[in-house]
Amino acid sequence: MWILRSVKSIAGSDAIRPVLLMLIILVAWDLCVRIFRIPPYLIPAPTYVVYELVNQWPMLLRETLPTLYATLGGFALSALVGIPLAMLIASSRTIESYLYPILVFSQSIPKIAVAPLFVVWFGFGIFPKVISAFLLGVFPVVVATVLGLKSIDKDMLDLARSMRAGPLRTFLRVRLPSALPSIFGGLKVSITLAVVGAVVGEFVGSNSGLGYVLQVANGNFDLPLMFAALFILSMMGVVLFMLLDFAEHLLIPWHASRRDEFAGQT
Amino acid sequence: MSAPHVAVRNVHIEIRGLTKTYKSKTGSVPSLKPIDLDIDKGEFVAIVGPSGCGKSTLLKLVAGLLPATSGTIRIGGANVKEPIDDIGIVFQSPVLLPWRTVRDNIMLQIQMRGRRAADYEEAVARLLKTAGLEGFEHRFPWELSGGMQQRAAICRALVHDPSVLLMDEPFGALDAMTRERMNAELQRIWYATKKTVLLITHSIPEAVFLADRVVVMSSRPGSVEAIYDIDLPRPRDLSIMGDPRFVRYTQDIRKHFFAQGELDH
Numbered sequence: 001m002w003i004l005r006s007v008k009s010i011a012g013s014d015a016i017r018p019v020l021l022m023l024i025i026l027v028a029w030d031l032c033v034r035i036f037r038i039p040p041y042l043i044p045a046p047t048y049v050v051y052e053l054v055n056q057w058p059m060l061l062r063e064t065l066p067t068l069y070a071t072l073g074g075f076a077l078s079a080l081v082g083i084p085l086a087m088l089i090a091s092s093r094t095i096e097s098y099l100y101p102i103l104v105f106s107q108s109i110p111k112i113a114v115a116p117l118f119v120v121w122f123g124f125g126i127f128p129k130v131i132s133a134f135l136l137g138v139f140p141v142v143v144a145t146v147l148g149l150k151s152i153d154k155d156m157l158d159l160a161r162s163m164r165a166g167p168l169r170t171f172l173r174v175r176l177p178s179a180l181p182s183i184f185g186g187l188k189v190s191i192t193l194a195v196v197g198a199v200v201g202e203f204v205g206s207n208s209g210l211g212y213v214l215q216v217a218n219g220n221f222d223l224p225l226m227f228a229a230l231f232i233l234s235m236m237g238v239v240l241f242m243l244l245d246f247a248e249h250l251l252i253p254w255h256a257s258r259r260d261e262f263a264g265q266t
Numbered sequence: 267m268s269a270p271h272v273a274v275r276n277v278h279i280e281i282r283g284l285t286k287t288y289k290s291k292t293g294s295v296p297s298l299k300p301i302d303l304d305i306d307k308g309e310f311v312a313i314v315g316p317s318g319c320g321k322s323t324l325l326k327l328v329a330g331l332l333p334a335t336s337g338t339i340r341i342g343g344a345n346v347k348e349p350i351d352d353i354g355i356v357f358q359s360p361v362l363l364p365w366r367t368v369r370d371n372i373m374l375q376i377q378m379r380g381r382r383a384a385d386y387e388e389a390v391a392r393l394l395k396t397a398g399l400e401g402f403e404h405r406f407p408w409e410l411s412g413g414m415q416q417r418a419a420i421c422r423a424l425v426h427d428p429s430v431l432l433m434d435e436p437f438g439a440l441d442a443m444t445r446e447r448m449n450a451e452l453q454r455i456w457y458a459t460k461k462t463v464l465l466i467t468h469s470i471p472e473a474v475f476l477a478d479r480v481v482v483m484s485s486r487p488g489s490v491e492a493i494y495d496i497d498l499p500r501p502r503d504l505s506i507m508g509d510p511r512f513v514r515y516t517q518d519i520r521k522h523f524f525a526q527g528e529l530d531h
Binding site: 153155156158159160161162163164165169170173174177178252254255 | 326329330331349351353354355357358359361363364365374375377378379380406408
């Protein structure tokens with residue numbers, strides 16, 4: 001009985017649940033590979049992948065860094081360009097009608113198709129990868145920030161006006177804080193897409209980074225290595241996402257989704 | 267105790283030939299027919315009318331939040347073209363900022379005006395006491411009941427000590443019991459602060475209970491249909507709602523809406 005109860009209490013913890021699910025999936029994966037005798041060049045068993053991860057760890061870690069830098073650079077650029085751009089769009093109907101359609105248009109261009117151009121323009125360094133990560137990451141930031149800035153209560157703006165506050169004061173004290181939850185929503189989507197963007201950049205012109213590792217492993221039918229690289233990429237996305245979640249937690253503890261714990265603290 | 271305006275007239279808010287027409291793609295929609303209204307200093311005036319009669323428009327015009335199509339509004343002799351310092355507004359929803367405590371929400375009024383918060387600590391404390399919010403100043407709005415949130419909004423409207431308080435259906439979102447209690451509270455706050463109050467409401471009992479005068483507006487385009495002097499002793503107790511004179515007033519006012527068709531509720 002106590003075993004059952006302790007299993008239950010472990011499953012009851014928020015941090016454990018995703019790990020538990022991962023374990024279940026891994027076991028199922030392993031069983032499927034064994035039962036249906038799937039050859040490793042189609043789907044490698046998880047044990048192979050883990051083996052590869054451990055064996056190739058120094059190389060994988062070395063190749064992770066350029067991808068991480070490109071991702072962070074692209075994400076930072078997304079935030080630095082995307083948020084002010086969204087402010088501009090939200091500030092005027094005229095600007096919105098000029099900019100928004102072009103933005104949506106540009107977003108619909110497949111990045112993988114234009115990525116080779118960046119190599120032509122910017123060479124083989126980290127810059128074209130940053131641009132690629134930025135192009136994928138900026139759109140959700142703009143959309144979410146525009147939404148956040150525009151969905152402010154009309155009465156709230158009337159109130160600010162009745163207090164005779166200038167546009168800057170209204171923006172800093174009322175508009176921006178009330179848009180923060182939305183902005184963070186956009187940033188969280190952006191960071192995961194920035195990872196994808198960085199890899200896309202590495203696909204087309206690179207001799208380093210996890211995207212390059214994926215490319216090479218794919219060419220050699222080295223599926224365990226490919227899966228290992230994919231695993232690291234996913235973990236990178238998860239960790240970056242969690243960091244943002246933590247920042248959100250610190251910055252907007254008042255948001256409806258967090259009120260229970262917040263009220264508990266005060 | 268008699269209503270202040272019965273003594274010497276001391277006009278505080280002067281509305282002359284005020285009209286408002288909204289322009290839309292399909293043409294212009296008249297919202298207010300020419301309105302003339304004088305409100306005395308320290309007077310409590312309530313405006314009742316069917317929904318869409320432009321009573322909220324009238325309030326926004328007085329607040330300087332909307333430009334008038336024609337006519338003038340003067341508050342304390344000064345022409346109102348845009349929001350002036352001398353008013354405080356309470357909306358139907360409390361519109362409190364969720365990331366600010368009750369105290370900081372009240373202080374918003376001071377900070378947005380670029381004044382020094384330190385100069386108003388005393389005023390905030392006094393208002394919190396008057397509104398029965400003592401001990402809640404460090405709570406967040408979402409930790410308070412709807413009635414308390416609206417009381418915090420009233421404090422915010424009064425903290426910079428304006429002489430005019432404008433209220434746009436402030437208790438419309440509250441349940442009936444809380445609403446009656448808030449009416450009694452508002453009367454008490456009005457007594458303590460001696461503001462000129464313009465209250466928009468669609469509750470006839472609320473209007474009669476609180477006001478020195480009740481202005482009845484006709485449906486769109488809105489105009490003043492009748493004005494009732496509410497000659498009931500003050501301070502009024504909630505039990506006055508059973509008084510035959512009180513009932514008479516509400517019946518008389520309600521007749522206007524039966525004649526017009528409907529009163530929203």
